[in-house]
Amino acid sequence: MLVFAKTSLQRERISPQNPRALFFNDETYVGFIPGAPLLEIAVSDPKLGGVFYTLEQKEMRTPRVSRNDQCLECHASAKTMGVPGDLVRSFETDEAGVIDLASGISQVNHRTLLTDRWGGWFVTGKHGDQAHRGNLIGKEAFEHQLKEPSFLGNITDLSRFFDTSRYPRDSSDIVALMLFEHQAHMHNFLARLTYEATIAQEQYGHLNYLKTKISSFLKYLLFSEEAPLNAPIEGSSGFAQDFTRRGPKDRQGRSLRDLDLHSRLFKYPCSYLVYSEAFEKLPAKLKHQIYKRLHEVLSGEDASPEYARLGEASKKAILEILADTKKDLPDFWNGSQTPNRSPVIEPSSKPSIP
Numbered sequence: 001m002l003v004f005a006k007t008s009l010q011r012e013r014i015s016p017q018n019p020r021a022l023f024f025n026d027e028t029y030v031g032f033i034p035g036a037p038l039l040e041i042a043v044s045d046p047k048l049g050g051v052f053y054t055l056e057q058k059e060m061r062t063p064r065v066s067r068n069d070q071c072l073e074c075h076a077s078a079k080t081m082g083v084p085g086d087l088v089r090s091f092e093t094d095e096a097g098v099i100d101l102a103s104g105i106s107q108v109n110h111r112t113l114l115t116d117r118w119g120g121w122f123v124t125g126k127h128g129d130q131a132h133r134g135n136l137i138g139k140e141a142f143e144h145q146l147k148e149p150s151f152l153g154n155i156t157d158l159s160r161f162f163d164t165s166r167y168p169r170d171s172s173d174i175v176a177l178m179l180f181e182h183q184a185h186m187h188n189f190l191a192r193l194t195y196e197a198t199i200a201q202e203q204y205g206h207l208n209y210l211k212t213k214i215s216s217f218l219k220y221l222l223f224s225e226e227a228p229l230n231a232p233i234e235g236s237s238g239f240a241q242d243f244t245r246r247g248p249k250d251r252q253g254r255s256l257r258d259l260d261l262h263s264r265l266f267k268y269p270c271s272y273l274v275y276s277e278a279f280e281k282l283p284a285k286l287k288h289q290i291y292k293r294l295h296e297v298l299s300g301e302d303a304s305p306e307y308a309r310l311g312e313a314s315k316k317a318i319l320e321i322l323a324d325t326k327k328d329l330p331d332f333w334n335g336s337q338t339p340n341r342s343p344v345i346e347p348s349s350k351p352s353i354p
């Protein structure tokens with residue numbers, strides 16, 4: 001992904017002619033600015049939340065990745081849920097990439113409407129007639145887009161903006177952007193809950209006061225307030241295929257990474273970060289609570305309207321995928337599932353779940 005909004009420790013190096021490239025997998029984010037002295041790295045740590053490092057961009061006998069706490073000046077604030085974490089924003093910029101802080105949104109995630117996203121970012125790929133703020137540089141471009149909503153949308157070639165040959169990839173894939181936005185907030189949420197549960201456990205010896213927070217987390221985990229798509233989304237780099245291939249798959253070949261990209265991001269909307277270390281290493285009691293609530297929602301025992309959008313078929317599919325692919329489910333997950341199971345999945349042939 002490519003962002004040209006001037007921010008970070010090396011903001012003077014970033015511009016629409018020299019954007020910052022961001023790469024990520026499920027636990028690590030890397031920022032690369034051609035010509036800048038430092039490579040920027042953020043890692044999701046199950047105890048601490050985001051941990052930040054830099055790597056000097058000059059030839060050395062022993063390259064060193066150094067912990068850098070200066071990054072927390074921005075990466076630990078109300079915008080990251082008050083814990084060390086990830087930032088994703090969308091603001092208008094001028095021709096040089098300087099942000100107009102009065103113009104946008106400082107916490108973008110999967111709930112943010114597409115019309116509000118990607119100010120300060122390049123965006124490549126197809127999205128039909130859904131407007132967004134990507135690829136717009138300077139006041140005139142933003143004004144033009146108000147009259148012509150598809151202005152600079154649905155493009156795959158960024159060479160009109162800058163010299164793409166200096167980057168490992170010449171795209172800023174719309175699918176990668178959308179998954180990044182889901183994931184960054186998810187990481188912050190996991191870190192926030194970890195801190196709160198640790199404190200509550202020490203102070204009160206129980207997590208009863210966290211019920212509302214756990215419910216909000218569940219809604220995010222299950223995409224219940226996801227911004228709707230009203231035209232198909234198509235990436236521009238093969239990212240979607242690589243992402244999906246990573247699985248894990250259940251015995252019917254289904255995976256939480258299967259993308260829909262027509263009316264919503266995922267076919268089975270439950271975050272793939274349930275497989276991440278940050279989730280798996282949540283404080284035990286907290287994780288148990290989350291699984292309990294998750295099971296109530298997916299099994300239909302909790303029929304609250306906020307989860308209605310998921311639909312019965314998706315709930316059942318997610319329940320089954322998790323049963324097949326997660327090793328750390330509590331015992332109650334098994335038994336209560338058997339009655340509605342499709343015949344293809346025989347409980348007797350299930351892998352043993354500790």
Ligand code: HEC
Pocket residue numbers: 003005007008009022029030031039040041042050052053054068070071072073074075085086087088089120184
């Ligand atoms: C002046 C504020 C600021 C500072 C200081 C800062 N960042 Fe960021 N960083 C941002 C913003 C804002 C974003 C969101 C992307 C954007 O709008 O450019 C971001 C995004 C990132 C990302 C992409 C994923 C994520 O975690 O949000 C990485 C990686 C990153 N920064 C690393 C670092 C590192 C490493 C440092 C310290 C060397 C650092 N940043 C210091 C503001 C800052």
